[in-house]
Ligand code: SF4
Ligand code: SF4
């Protein structure tokens with residue numbers, strides 16, 4: 120069976136319909152100044168013309184606030200509350216596909232939960248997925264991948280579930296021609312040229328970052344940080360959460376709720392007895408870089424930064440992931456000493 | 458369970474939130490008796506209470522006496538709203554005209570729980586009531602207004618060129634102000650260890666002079 124197909128633009132609604140058996144479908148739509156993933160049923164609501172959504176697709180996979188169980192305050196009988204069925208994520212850029220892959224290494228059940236359709240994109244000045252090794256769908260988690268061409272899509276298949284969908288679309292799609300595959304190659308080539316050039320790929324720096332744990336740079340750069348937590352809240356791979364139990368007013372049942380938190384909040388490192396493991400701003404600031412670039416790599420064999428640029432784009436004081444790393448790795452002359 | 462709702466110097470807006478919890482109020486009344494709530498009812502008794510909510514700041518001797526009595530009679534004393542928690546807008550004027558004081562409740566008596574907000578949010582009030590009637594201290598987890606704002610996927614006021622105190626303001630309101638396109642004025646008070654210096658330089662970089670920023674900053678926050 121061929122693995123690349125051509126779907127005309129007019130067939131997008133059919134694709135949307137054919138995915139309904141996998142669960143509710145979320146896709147990028149315009150809201151305010153940007154784009155957000157929202158549940159849609161009509162292909163005409165979908166807008167692929169975006170660089171990054173405000174929140175990553177993580178918001179459906181690991182909801183920011185989720186009820187996970189209920190128990191009776193006396194009998195203590197606990198009933199877990201499961202996630203309501205599957206979900207289809209349509210229109211996910213390669214960085215976010217890798218973000219899902221990272222999350223799935225921590226939460227394996229996510230692999231089964233979502234049917235994921237990737238889509239091609241063009242970078243802006245904050246994107247550095249090329250450096251992070253996550254600019255392409257390969258080695259990430261996806262079922263189908265669409266490359267936008269004039270008038271239609273090249274459709275690639277990434278899983279057995281994806282093959283099933285292609286079968287359903289027979290009649291609407293046709294095999295991609297060699298010319299179309301050539302056009303796709305050209306597109307990827309042009310896209311690659313659009314990234315800011317860097318001398319050292321991020322993927323190869325975790326040991327250096329670890330070695331620079333005591334660098335003065337952390338103290339210095341963290342001075343501007345407001346500790347708002349935006350950088351982790353918008354990140355496709357951050358998964359930290361806390362939980363609490365809330366009784367109902369009648370005293371009949373207690374709900375257990377998990378919610379996203381951030382290592383940028385002092386409370387994140389607060390333990391019983393009032394001790395903070397990361398009492399200073401610079402320790403909290405450093406922790407994020409350290410966990411993403413060193414910690415994740417050791418934990419799941421893949422860095423926790425996929426270069427989506429959200430943390431840089433949304434930081435209210437303009438702290439940029441890539442600039443912090445450049446300052447850390449270059450200004451101290453690390454590259455010259457080797 | 459016996460509940461009292463006491464008003465000191467404030468606008469009564471936070472007390473009114475009890476009436477805005479609608480269905481929640483009738484559920485509450487099944488489990489608790491409101492013995493004292495002069496804003497709402499004519500017949501009030503002031504004896505022993507499981508929980509007393511105190512709204513408003515302490516600005517005169519009468520407030521002080523009322524508050525001390527409330528503390529004596531209450532097993533749990535809750536500071537309700539930003540006036541009770543931080544002193545309120547009235548406390549932002551450093552010296553009141555005739556040398557009067559304006560104190561948060563916690564500077565006069567011991568407080569068991571703070572529910573800030575101007576006014577305190579209905580959801581937060583309802584959730585806290587559920588904890589309190591079950592004999593549990595309301596859950597607190599200090600994050601920032603940005604946390605809730607980003608999760609709601611609002612457009613960021615600061616990124617649009619405006620000023621918003623969300624990054625250094627305590628979460629819990631759900632970020633209604635940025636949602637309506639208005640910068641947060643910090644009515645819920647400080648987030649944990651707020652970085653004032655960075656916030657002031659951010660505002661200065663947008664052309665707002667330091668004195669003006671500090672005025673904005675300490676509208677609700679307690680000046681330290
Ligand atoms: S988004 Fe920026 S200001 Fe906010 S915590 Fe992250 S680095 Fe600090
Ligand atoms: S750290 Fe920043 S650039 Fe990297 S994946 Fe997270 S949000 Fe994207």
Ligand code: SF4
Nearest residue numbers: 603606613614621623
């Ligand atoms: S609008 Fe205000 S609260 Fe919302 S993200 Fe921006 S700075 Fe934070």
Ligand code: SF4
Nearest residue numbers: 630634641642644645
């Ligand atoms: S956004 Fe700010 S001003 Fe508005 S309710 Fe929340 S804390 Fe108060």
